[in-house]
Amino acid sequence: MISAIRRYLYTGSALILCTLCIFLCSCGQNHGNEDNAGDEKITRESEKITIGLSQIGSESDWRIASTESVKAAFSSSEGYNLIFDDAQQKQENQLKAIREFIDQGVDYIILDPIVETGWDSVLSEAKEAGIPVIVYDRLIEVDDDSLYACWIGSDFKLEGERACVWLEEYLKSSGISRNINIVDIQGTLGASAQIGRTAALEEAVLKNKNWKIIARDTGDFTTAKGMEVMNDMLEKYGSDINVVYAENDNMAYGAIEALENRGYKVGLDVDEGEFLVLSFDSTHNGLQLTLDGKIAVNVECNPLYGPRLTEMINALEAGIPVEKETYIEEEQFSGVSYIGTIQVRNRPYTVTYLTDEIISDRQY
Amino acid sequence: MKTWNKIKSWPLFLPVLALLLVMAVNIIHDAATGVNPLSFFMISLRNTTTNGTILYGRIIDIINRGSEVAILAIGMTLVVSASAGTDISVGSVMSLCASFMCMMLAGYGVSSTTTLAVPLVIGLLCAMVMGLVCGAFNGTLVAHLSIQPMVATLILYSAARAIGLLLCNDLIVYVRNPSFAFIGAFLGPIPTPIIITAICIIVVSLVLKKTALGMYIQSVGINARASRIAGLNSKLLIFLAYLLCGLFASIAGIVASSRITSADSNNIGLYLEMDAILSVALGGNSLGGGKFNLAGSIVGAYTIQAITTTLYALGVSSIQAPVYKAIIVIIIVVIEAPPFKDFLRKQSAARAAKGVRA
Structure with missing residues (x-):
């Protein structure tokens, strides 16, 4: 008997709780709808x-x-x-x-x-x-x-162009005029970062008669795949390769591991048989490798969209028209001090000389 | 003729033949392109600044890179034999173990380190314990709760990778320490993963040879009920198979993560469960459980790697490679399929009969 009463009590309280919940939810909903109507501008x-x-x-x-x-x-x-x-x-x-x-x-x-x-x-x-x-x-x-309303993003092709122009400048300033054999470790095929960065390299190769892409394959933006692809390129071409164009830092890291495991040297001295590595993204790990001199130049792919998005929202709030497509500002880092600025698309871009402080000050 | 028949009845005949056929493609290709026909098989010594003198060549590459799948194939063979099902969680478990190990070695929340937070041995043990825990979880579900293996292991297949990401605080953890990198690099001139795989294979085959464990597992796989009536603890044996599978997954995870000296939770061991299952099948083992041939599975694992490396050598881009890989796998599986074998046998019998009549 007592257990039956208890059961009723439980069921009853559960029912009441449910009703309360539904009631509260519907209140919230109504409130939201009024908000949405936005007829009272002052409260909004x-x-x-x-x-x-x-x-x-x-x-x-x-x-x-x-x-x-x-x-x-x-x-x-x-x-x-x-x-x-x-x-x-x-x-x-x-x-x-x-x-x-x-x-x-x-x-x-x-x-x-x-x-x-x-x-x-x-x-x-x-x-x-x-x-x-x-x-x-x-x-x-x-x-x-x-x-x-609008789109903000990275100009991946520009990133690629900045890396290639840096390479031109570097080779010119160190007086290297030999044939340059490049291998391209691509990102996931079809990703916009891959398309832009590969296209930039292709254009640069057309422009520089002594450059040649001797191999290309996708490393899927991952370390393990980048390493595997580099290994296979080394099996085929060995020290014929001069420049490794890795389309992100993870793959650059994998490629460097593969190179060093097989006894090849990574660095800047192309004439001495060292492999020059170009990379993108400027992640913490990638910049560390750049500071160590293993990545020659690292073009940033800026993830810090917060400030730009706030600007956009403020503009839209104030009723100022915004541009449909804008690009986010990006940096470029290198352990080589003497190339300070490069000219890309008739605009100067700074190449930041990398130090420990810069790495530790970065947010990512 | 007699020796030929003997070779043909050798259980490893077809798996080895498949492997040799794949390799033969390279001889033809090299000969056709005017290079030394045996260049694919050349092994040379190369001096390096970081690793001393090392072995170098495509064959070394195949054995080295096939290590993870070969290690996984050992555990998978036992699971397939005992439970007539597959453990599809091994790839994810690899990733989880690697993440756990790197988290221990680097300390929680650290994304890149060169010094180890705990001794390397502790890290390795943590990975293996994690592997055993995962194996025990799968084993309990399959052996004691009688859940179908694919469904039971589906849980960790989807969850383990995510748990790994949680452990690593959603980061790729880099452990750039030479003592850790050593596992994925070289011991003397030989790549360490090859040695680790060899040790795993030797230990398991010794255990299977010297004890009755192999026979027990097979008999449970053939008929769990009859085995129980005969006095075998079927549940324990199935549980044990999954436990070992988890352990080997953790070892494969250690090797994979040491190769890239980081725990890339999203990518370590991705789709490797499929390669492990495929190597068991290529090794001539029935996925229906029962009798198994460990050596076959391991040959199968290296066959898969040989296909990949061959395709690279032929200059096939890694995007298109799966298509050719699929074609080759189809051919191998058809050659090894019982109906096809029967067909060949009948053909040769008919020819023999004709010969007699004439």
Whole structure:
């Protein structure tokens, strides 16, 4: 008998709890809808700007630094209310997240798309709801450009050009005029970073008659694959190779390991049979290798999107038109002190001479 | 003719033949391009500044790079034999063990270090213990809860890599310490992974030869119920197979991570479970469990690597390589398939009969 009463009590309290929850949720929902309508401008301005951020995942140090930067820029102390969603490498998760942001009635959606295609329908929904979408890092391909407000990202081709021009300058200033055999360890084929960086190298080879790409293969942006590809290139070409053009730091690291394991020297003296390594991204590990003189020049791929995204949002908030596509500023590092600036696309770029302090001061 | 028949009935005949055929492609290619036909097989000594004198050549490359798959194939063979199922978690477990080890060696949250936080031995033991824990988890699910092996190991297949990332605080942990790098580098002139693989193979084959363990595992695989009635502890034996598989996965993880002196949780051991299963199949073992041939699996593992290296040598880009790899694997599997063997036998019998009549 007592147990029966107890059971009723339990069921009863559970029911009450459920009702309470539903009630509270629906209250929240109503509140959100009123907010979305935004008919009272004064209350809105005193409120925080709500931003929905859909981001790819945490597959590399670079990505983590990027996420940290955006999170810091849109912290609540800065006057923002950030709803963060980690898509864990899946587009479905990103589509779901964006639809949730629309339901929640956020003010802006920031998207780092995992792939270029398949965004049309979800972005139309955002447009219908009147929420501006800012895309950063990777590109998207949509039929209607007005589906997103703007895009900020890296100019990968420029990065490649900066590395190649540096190599030209270096060879010129050290009086090396021999034939230069280059191997290209490419990123994941089809990734925009790979396409841009490979294209820049191809153009540079056309421009410099004594340069030649003798081998190329993809290292998938990973250390292990970079090492494997380098090993095979060494089996085939051995010390015929002069320059290793590694399309990111992880692969450069793998290639350097492979070279050193097989007794080849990595450095700057091409005439003495040393392998000159060019790399990209400027991660902590990559810069350490650059400081050690193993990577000749390292072009940054800046992950710190936070400040630029804030600028964009401020401009959109104030009603100032923003450029559709802008590139983020990037640096370039080297352990060679005497090449201070290089000219690329008729614009000077500084090559920073690397020191321990610079590495320890960097945020990633 | 008699010796030929003897060779043909040797259980390793087909796996070895497949391996030799793959290698033969290189002879033809080298001869056709005008290089020394045997250049693929040349082994030379090379002086290096960092590692002293080392062995050099494509064959060394195959044995060296095939190490991880060969080590995994040992454990996979036992699992397949005992439980008539495959352990698809080995690649992820490799990654987890490597991440755990590098986290211990570098200290939590550190992304790059040259000094070890704990002695190397502790790090290695941690990796192996992690491997044993994973193996025990899989083993318990399969042996004691009778969950189908593929479903049971699917749990760690998807979770282990993520746990590894958590342990490494979402970072790629670099341990650039010579004593750690040594495992993936050279011992004297020989690459260390080759030696580690050799030790694993020798220990396991000694255990299987000197004890009845191999026979027990096979009998459990053929009929678990009958074995139990005959007095074997079937559950324990299946559990043991998974435990060992986990241990070997951890050793493979140690080798893979030492090669790149870092724990790249997202990429270590990626898709290697498939290569391990394939090497068991290429070795002429039935994936239906029961009788197994360890040497066959190991030959299978090196065959896979030989295919990869051959494709590189032929200048096939690594993006297209899987297509050719698939074609070669299909051919090998068809040659080794029982119906095909029967067909050949019937053909030769018919020819013999014709000969008699004439």
